[in-house]
Amino acid sequence: MTTDPHPWAAEIDSLHAQIWTRLTRGVHDRRAPARHPTLATVDATGRPQARTVVLRGADAAAGTLSLYTDRHSAKVAELRANPLAALHVWDAAAHLQIRIEAEVAIETGPGVADVWASVPEPSRYAYSSTATPGRPIPEALAYTKTPDPAAFARLRLTVSAIDALHLGRAHHRRARFERADGWAGQWLVP
Numbered sequence: 001m002t003t004d005p006h007p008w009a010a011e012i013d014s015l016h017a018q019i020w021t022r023l024t025r026g027v028h029d030r031r032a033p034a035r036h037p038t039l040a041t042v043d044a045t046g047r048p049q050a051r052t053v054v055l056r057g058a059d060a061a062a063g064t065l066s067l068y069t070d071r072h073s074a075k076v077a078e079l080r081a082n083p084l085a086a087l088h089v090w091d092a093a094a095h096l097q098i099r100i101e102a103e104v105a106i107e108t109g110p111g112v113a114d115v116w117a118s119v120p121e122p123s124r125y126a127y128s129s130t131a132t133p134g135r136p137i138p139e140a141l142a143y144t145k146t147p148d149p150a151a152f153a154r155l156r157l158t159v160s161a162i163d164a165l166h167l168g169r170a171h172h173r174r175a176r177f178e179r180a181d182g183w184a185g186q187w188l189v190p
């Protein structure tokens with residue numbers, strides 16, 4: 001008999017710990033699945049909007065995550081109107097889907113100057129005041145990006161709930177974790 005490659009999935013506490021291990025790995029390892037989660041917001045017409053982002057911070061103890069973005073992007077306007085968002089990760093090696101519900105704070109200006117200082121020079125071109133993301137242009141390359149700290153925003157996600165689905169060889173397991181009960185966890189039918 002082969003040993004279970006994911007023994008952490010069997011207990012609710014170790015499953016919760018594993019979720020944060022995987023998220024934290026995403027922050028530090030470019031090849032980790034949680035490096036590129038999908039962020040979902042709701043737009044002004046009530047339509048869901050989803051896009052790939054880079055996970056920049058994960059604090060298991062606080063239950064918070066962080067992302068960087070251009071403050072002029074549509075997602076920021078959407079989050080200003082409705083700060084509720086979802087973040088999705090499929091970690092294929094772990095056979096683990098992580099669905100996160102969060103409230104998002106938008107941080108800009110002097111409060112994130114130290115974060116901007118840590119952004120490598122080539123990456124700063126993603127945050128520009130000369131070319132608003134999503135603006136129509138006459139040709140594909142008819143834009144110039146100039147790095148601008150005033151365009152930089154950190155999105156701080158305060159996680160309120162996590163839904164985890166593990167696809168095991170013999171059994172599938174699903175659990176929901178909520179901040180409101182101290183992340184005690186509740187098994188759900190997968």
Ligand SMILES: Cc1cc2nc3c(=O)[nH]c(=O)nc-3n(C[C@H](O)[C@H](O)[C@H](O)COP(=O)(O)O)c2cc1C
Nearest residue numbers: 036051052053054068069070073074075076133134
């Ligand atoms: C691999 C990858 C990583 C990305 N990382 C980010 C990111 O960290 N922050 C961000 O704002 N956009 C990122 N994007 C671009 C977004 O997916 C999206 O196209 C852009 O932010 C505009 O989205 P919006 O108009 O919904 O705001 C990334 C795209 C890809 C393909």
